[in-house]
Amino acid sequence: xxxxxxxxxxxxxxxxxxxxxxSQTPSHxxxxxxxxxxxxxxxxxxxxxIAIEDYREAYLKGIEEQKKEIAAIINQRSTPDFENTIAxxxxxxxxxxxxxxVFGGQNGSNTTPELQAxxxxxxxLLSAHRDDINLNPGLFAKVKTVYENRAGLGLDKExxxxxxxxxxxxxxxxxxxGEEGQKKLRELNSKISMLQLTFxxxxxxxxxxxxxxxxxxxxxxxxxxxxxxxAAETATAMGMEGKWVFTLQNPSIMPFLQYADNRDLRExxxxxxxxxGNNGNAEDNKSVVRELIACRLExxxxxxxxxxxxxxxxxxxxxxxxxxxxxxxxxxxPALIKAKEELNDIKAEIKKDGKKFAPEGWDWRYYFxxxxxxxxxxxxxxxxxxxxxxxxxxxxxxxANRLYGIxxxxxxxxxxxxxxxxxxxxxxxxxxSLAIIYFDFFPRDSKRGGAWCGSYRPQSYDEHGNRVIPxxxxxxxxxxxxxxxxxxxxxxxxxxxxxxFGHGLHGLFRDVHYSGVSSVPRDFVxxxxxxxxxxxxxxxxxxxxxxxxxxxxxxxxxxxxxxxKSGKYGQGFATVEYLAASLLxxxxxxxKSVPENFDVMDFEAKTLGKRGLPKQIPSRYRSTYFxxxxxxxxxxxxxxxxxxxxLDCDAYGAYTESGDIFNQELADKFRKYVLTPGGxxxxxxxxxxxxxKTPDIKWLLENRGMDNPKPLxxxxx
Numbered sequence: 001x002x003x004x005x006x007x008x009x010x011x012x013x014x015x016x017x018x019x020x021x022x023s024q025t026p027s028h029x030x031x032x033x034x035x036x037x038x039x040x041x042x043x044x045x046x047x048x049x050i051a052i053e054d055y056r057e058a059y060l061k062g063i064e065e066q067k068k069e070i071a072a073i074i075n076q077r078s079t080p081d082f083e084n085t086i087a088x089x090x091x092x093x094x095x096x097x098x099x100x101x102v103f104g105g106q107n108g109s110n111t112t113p114e115l116q117a118x119x120x121x122x123x124x125l126l127s128a129h130r131d132d133i134n135l136n137p138g139l140f141a142k143v144k145t146v147y148e149n150r151a152g153l154g155l156d157k158e159x160x161x162x163x164x165x166x167x168x169x170x171x172x173x174x175x176x177x178g179e180e181g182q183k184k185l186r187e188l189n190s191k192i193s194m195l196q197l198t199f200x201x202x203x204x205x206x207x208x209x210x211x212x213x214x215x216x217x218x219x220x221x222x223x224x225x226x227x228x229x230x231a232a233e234t235a236t237a238m239g240m241e242g243k244w245v246f247t248l249q250n251p252s253i254m255p256f257l258q259y260a261d262n263r264d265l266r267e268x269x270x271x272x273x274x275x276x277g278n279n280g281n282a283e284d285n286k287s288v289v290r291e292l293i294a295c296r297l298e299x300x301x302x303x304x305x306x307x308x309x310x311x312x313x314x315x316x317x318x319x320x321x322x323x324x325x326x327x328x329x330x331x332x333x334p335a336l337i338k339a340k341e342e343l344n345d346i347k348a349e350i351k352k353d354g355k356k357f358a359p360e361g362w363d364w365r366y367y368f369x370x371x372x373x374x375x376x377x378x379x380x381x382x383x384x385x386x387x388x389x390x391x392x393x394x395x396x397x398x399x400a401n402r403l404y405g406i407x408x409x410x411x412x413x414x415x416x417x418x419x420x421x422x423x424x425x426x427x428x429x430x431x432x433s434l435a436i437i438y439f440d441f442f443p444r445d446s447k448r449g450g451a452w453c454g455s456y457r458p459q460s461y462d463e464h465g466n467r468v469i470p471x472x473x474x475x476x477x478x479x480x481x482x483x484x485x486x487x488x489x490x491x492x493x494x495x496x497x498x499x500x501f502g503h504g505l506h507g508l509f510r511d512v513h514y515s516g517v518s519s520v521p522r523d524f525v526x527x528x529x530x531x532x533x534x535x536x537x538x539x540x541x542x543x544x545x546x547x548x549x550x551x552x553x554x555x556x557x558x559x560x561x562x563x564x565k566s567g568k569y570g571q572g573f574a575t576v577e578y579l580a581a582s583l584l585x586x587x588x589x590x591x592k593s594v595p596e597n598f599d600v601m602d603f604e605a606k607t608l609g610k611r612g613l614p615k616q617i618p619s620r621y622r623s624t625y626f627x628x629x630x631x632x633x634x635x636x637x638x639x640x641x642x643x644x645x646x647l648d649c650d651a652y653g654a655y656t657e658s659g660d661i662f663n664q665e666l667a668d669k670f671r672k673y674v675l676t677p678g679g680x681x682x683x684x685x686x687x688x689x690x691x692x693k694t695p696d697i698k699w700l701l702e703n704r705g706m707d708n709p710k711p712l713x714x715x716x717x
Contacts, residue, residue, distance in 0.1 A: 030051065032054045032057055032058060033045070033046050033049045033050055033054060034050075034054060034057075034058035034062075034095065034098055034099050034102075035058070035061075035095075040414075040415050041411070041413065041414055041415070042414075042425075042433075042436050042469070042471070043457070043471075044414065044415055044423075044436060044456060044457075044471055045101075045102050045415070045417075045456055046415060047415050047416065047417050048415065050102065052114055052115065052118065055099060055102075055103045055118060055122075056118060056121075056122070058095060058098070058099035059096070059099055059100075059103075059122050059125070059126075060125075061095060062093065062095035062096030062097075062098070062099055062100075063096060063125065063126075063129050065093075065094075065095050065096070066092050066093040066095075066096055066129070066133075067129075067132070069088070069091075069092040069093070070089070070092060070133055070136065070139060072088075073085060073088050073089065073092075073139065073142065074136070074138040074139050074142065079145075080142040080143075080145045080146050081146060081153065082146060082153055082155060082159055082163060085142045085143060085145075085146050086143065086146055086159075086162060086163050086166050087159075087162075087514065089139075089143070089166060090162060090166070090514045090515055090516045097515075101455065101456060101457065101458075102456070103115075103118075103119075103122075104454075105417070105454055105456070105473065107119055108447070108448055108452075108454075108475075109417075109418070109440060109446070109447045109448075109475055110418065110444065110446040110447060111204070111446050111447075111448075112446065116201055119197060120194070120197060123193050123194060123197050124190050124193065124194060126193075127189050127190045127193045127194075128186065128190065130173075130189070131173075131174075131182075131185070131186045131189055134169070134170055134173035134174065134175060135173065135174055135175060135177075135182045135185070135186070137175075139170075140170050140175040143166055143167055143170055144167065144170075146163060146167075147163060147164075147166075147167040150163055157680060157681075158512065158513060158514065158517055158680050159514075161517045161679070161680050161681075162514045162516045162517050165516050165517060165679070166516060168315070169516075172303070172311075172314075172315075174302075174303065177302070177303075181302060184302060185299065185302060185303075188295050188298060188299045188302070189299070191291075191295050192292065192295050192296060192299065195288055195291055195292045195295065196292065196630065196631050196632045198288055199277075199285055199288045199289070199292070199627065199630045199631050200448070200627055200631040202277055202283040202284070202285050202288065203276060203277055203283075203285065203448075203624075203625050203627055203631075204448055205283045206276040206277050206279070206283050206625070207247075207248045207249070207276060207449060207625075208247075208248075208445050209283075210247070210248050210269075210272040210273075211238070211245050211246070211247060212245065212246040212247070212256075212265065212268060212269045212272075213235070213240065213243055213244075213245055214231070214243060214244040214245075214246070214265070215242075215243045215244075219260075219262050219265060220244060220260075221260075221261040221262065222259045222260050222261035222262075223255070223256065223259050223260055224255065224259060224381050226384070226479070226481075226482060226485070226488065227252075227255050227256070227259070227479075228244065229482035229483075229485075230251075230252070230479065230480060230481075230482050231244035231245055231246050231252070232244050232482075233482055233483065234246075234247065234252075246269060248269070248272060248273050248276070249443045249449060249477060250443075250449060250450075250477055251443060251477060251478060251479035251480065251493075253269055253273055254365070255479075255490075256269060257269070257270060257362060257364075257365040257366060258365045258366060258369050258380075259366070259369065260366070263362070263363070263366075266362040266363070266366060267360070267362045269362075270361055270362035271362075274361070274618050274622055275624075276622075276624060276625040277623075277624030277625045278601065278622070278623075278624040284624070285623075285624040285625070285630070286600045286601065286623075286624060288630070289588075289600045289623050289624065289630055290594070290598050290600055292630055293308075293588050293589070293591065293594050293598070294594040294598070296308040296589065296635070297589075297591060297592075297593070297594055299311075306592060307321075307589060307590045307591060307592055308589040308590075308635070308636055309321045309324075309586060309589040309590045309636040310590075312589065312635060312636040312637065313636065315521065316521045316522055316523045316524075316637070316640075317521050317523045317524055317643065317683045317684060318523055318639070318643060321586065321590055321636075324586055324639050324643075325586065327639070327642065327643060327646070328579055328582055328583055328586070328639060328642070330697075331575065331579060331642065331706070332576075332579055332583075332611065334701070334706040335571070335572055335575035335576045335579060335704075335706060336572070336576060336612060336614075337572070337706075338571055338572025338575070338576075338705070338706060339572030339573055339575075339576045339614060339617060340572070340614070341572060342368065342371070342569075342570065342572045342573055343359065343614060343616065345368075345371040345375070346359050346363065346364060346367040346368055346371055346616075347359060348371070349367040349370045349371050349374070350363070350367055352370075353367075353370075359616050360615070360616060361615070361616050361617070361618055363616065364573065364616050364617065368570060368573065372566060372569055372570065375566070375569065376562055376565055376566035376569065377562065378559075378562040378563070378566050380490055380491060382559060383490070383491055383559070383563070384488040384489065384490060385488060385548050385549055385550070386546040386547060386548055386549075386555040386559070387488055387489040387490070387491070387493075387494050387546065388486045388487065388488055388489075388547075388549040389441060389478065389481075389486065389487035389488070389489055389497075390486070390487075391545045391546070391547060391549075392489055392494050392497055392545055393439065393497065393501075394545055395498075395536070395541060395542075395544060395545025395546070396497060396498050396501040396532075396536075398541065398544050398545060399498075399532070399535045399541060400501070400505060402662045403662060403664075403667040403670075403671075404429075404505075404509075404667060404671055405428070405429035406426055406427065406428055406429070406434060407426070407427050408424045408425070408426050408427075408437070409424060409425045409427070410422065410423070410424055411423040411424060411425055411436075414436075416438075417438060417440065417456075417473070418440055420440065420441065420442055421438050421439060421440045422438065422439045423436060423437070423438050424436070424437050424438075424439075425437075426508055433469055434469060434508050434509070435459075435469050435470045435471065435472055435507070435508035436456075436469065436470075436471045436472070437471075437472040437473075437474065437504055437508065438456070438471070438472065438473045438474065439474050439476075440473070440474070440475045440476070441476050441478045441487070442476075442477070442478060442480040442487075443477040443478075443480065447475070447477065448627075449477055450477065451474075451475060451476040451477060451496050451499070451500050452474075452475050452500070452503075453472065453473065453474050453475075453500045453503035453504050453507065453529070454472075454473045454475065455470055455471060455472055455473060455507055456471035456472075456473055457469075457470055457471040458470055458507070458510075458515065458518060459507070459508075459510045459511065459512070459518070460513075460515065461513050467511065469508075470507050470508055470510070472504045472507045472508055474500045474501065474503070474504055475500075476493075476496060476497065476500060478493050478496075478497075479493065486549050488549065491537075491563070494536055494537075495533050495536050495537075497536075498532050498533050498535065498536040499529045499530065499532060499533050500529065501529075501532060502528045502529035502530065502531065502532025502533070503528060503529040505528060505532065505675060506525075506528035506529070506675050509671055509675040509676050510675070510676060510677075510678050511676050511677070511678075512677070512678040512679075512680060517678050517679045517680050518678040518679060519678065519679050520678065520679045520683060520686075521679075521683050522634065522637045522640050523637065523639070523640040523643040523644060523683075524644065524647070524683040524686075524687075525640065525644070526640055526641050526643075526644030526645070526648070527644045527647045527648050527651065527674065527687075528674060528675055530641070530644055530645055530647075530648035531647075531648040531651050531652050531670075533648075534648070534652040534655075535661065537563055537564070537567065538661055539557075539560050539564075540661065541661075542555050542560055542563075543555070543560075568703075568704065568705030569705075571704040571705050571706065573617060574704075575704055575706070576613065576614070576617050577617050577618065577619060577620040578620050578641065578642065579642070580608050580611075580613050580617070580618075580619035580620065581619045581620040581621045581626065581628075581638055582638045582639040582641075582642065583607065583608070583611065584604060584607060584608060584619055584621075584623065584626070585626070585628075585629045585634070585635075585636060585637070585638040585639070586636060586638075586639065587603075587607040588603070588623075588629070589629075589635065589636040600623050600624070601623065601624075603623075604619070604622065604623045621638075626638075642700075645700055645703070646695050646697055646700050647687055647695050649695075649699035649700040649702070649703045650691065650695035650696050650697075650699045650700070651670070651674075651687075651690065651691060651695075652699070653696070653699040654666050654691060666690075669689070669690045670690050673686050673687075673689040673690040674686055674687070674690050
């Protein structure tokens with residue numbers, strides 16, 4: 001199967017809140033929900049009660065409260081120790097976290113012009129507030145005192161890790177810079193945060209701006225009935241009844257490119273998709289990218305690094321850019337060979353079709369689908385009827401139950417972040433509550449693209465030592481069902497659901513006492529999600545959840561066999577487009593200088609052209625809509641998916657070697673050593689604790705159906 005790469009957001013939080021439930025001004029007698037304890041079931045946010053003004057008020061009060069908390073730490077006369085300094089810093093800012101957790105998700109999942117305006121107002125305030133804390137000399141002096149005396153404090157492992165991360169966090173944030181250096185850093189941090197915000201807002205506008213309107217039924221030839229029906233419903237909603245509208249949302253454009261017989265229309269929508277942010281209009285992102293790259297480089301040099309990637313990688317598993325390039329370059333050649341083999345198949349299909357043109361980017365998915373059908377006698381539309389969304393979700397629950405003994409119960413009475421959302425309670429083997437989990441599956445203009453896992457409330461402990469259960473939020477953009485029909489998923493969408501649910505498992509099992517040690521390195525974070533994908537198409541699992549939505553018939557063994565045999569076909573395309581984006585990200589952030597006349601698109605063309613990227617395969621994300629890196633989050637880190645895949649394939653290899661995909665000993669170890677400890681342990685240490693050894697690249701290559709290159713060597717510096 002193709003790997004569907006998501007944006008994983010955890011424990012940074014994203015929450016969706018429908019515009020219809022969010023008033024712009026509070027009603028008479030309205031009390032700000034953020035200023036009191038939620039009285040909702042399980043303490044979820046009271047979505048319907050939150051007004052836009054509540055966010056602004058809570059942000060401002062939250063900033064002021066944390067300032068007072070930090071001042072109290074600085075002004076205390078007691079000798080700085082772990083509890084009165086390090087733990088106190090970790091506890092500070094509770095109101096600010098509370099409001100950010102809701103606002104961030106609303107703006108990501110269901111934004112409005114008012115929310116975007118508020119985001120632009122709040123972002124520089126938050127940037128300045130973070131700098132006020134991180135660059136406070138009095139606060140850093142106390143942290144440094146505790147750190148320098150750590151040997152005699154008798155700290156446990158988690159406390160020692162929090163102390164280390166707190167101290168390093170101050171240093172990485174510029175605490176050791178002089179006055180002029182700190183002033184410059186503040187300017188750069190503010191500018192970078194606003195540029196990242198601008199990039200994301202521009203991308204959303206560009207994605208929503210384009211509509212492919214079809215009024216001739218003949219132009220729909222080749223398209224599956226469910227896609228045609230969805231396009232008709234989209235047109236009707238836009239006041240164009242009797243026509244069909246296709247958008248740049250993945251569930252619309254990707255199957256259009258896959259099945260539409262009309263080549264001119266495929267070209268039109270393909271070019272619109274790949275030129276987002278590159279149209280010379282008010283939402284053009286080229287200058288934003290240029291400024292971002294320059295500001296990030298300036299910040300890195302100010303902090304004593306030769307380029308931004310060196311600074312970003314310092315605390316990740318990869319450690320340095322050489323190790324990243326080593327892995328990417330090692331995979332590039334075999335992936336390119338596979339992609340060229342697939343290109344030859346595509347050329348053969350064009351010839352069989354009686355055409356003489358050279359294939360272009362808008363031809364790849366269309367003729368690849370034909371080549372796949374010719375080779376394996378399988379059509380994705382054969383699979384969809386067996387992949388009804390709710391049953392697939394139950395399949396993910398089934399796997400989690402078999403591995404970890406946990407159970408899920410639908411909660412019909414819960415406040416929902418959106419009318420389409422679903423809520424579940426997760427309970428452990430002994431019946432104790434582990435988490436609440438929300439699912440929000442379908443696209444809308446106010447939701448950014450992709451799929452991600454966030455949190456309405458991260459796991460924590462209260463002042464009495466009781467575990468506070470997390471509220472996990474899974475957001476996707478799956479094909480929306482037409483009226484009266486269930487949602488039927490593609491194979492990629494099934495894999496995505498299992499992927500995001502894997503992130504959810506990481507969030508609900510996490511058990512730490514301090515928020516400062518809840519996160520794992522960026523290039524480790526995809527391990528829990530990507531290993532979960534491996535169960536999605538196991539025959540034993542398919543027989544549980546894959547049933548025909550009309551007849552209830554279990555997916556036939558013949559179709560399972562076709563799925564298995566065709567699963568690795570297309571990995572050339574999938575791997576090359578992903579690696580191209582990863583290399584582009586790294587090449588941008590290993591620049592040692594950025595000239596004023598830096599041409600973003602020319603740089604992209606040259607950096608990928610020199611590696612022999614076929615013209616028919618664009619980078620998975622081009623520079624002007626590469627939100628993973630330009631919007632922050634995966635900056636100099638998009639390689640993390642393949643780095644984590646090295647881990648997840650080897651981790652699943654343990655199950656393969658055991659002969660039991662539900663091996664309880666392995667599941668217990670994975671939960672204990674990978675899913676539970678947050679960032680208390682070193683990432684490679686966590687992995688070795690589970691697997692007993694470092695990962696072997698052979699499992700990754702086997703998973704992608706590629707020849708075995710030279711053994712991977714990770715250099716330490």
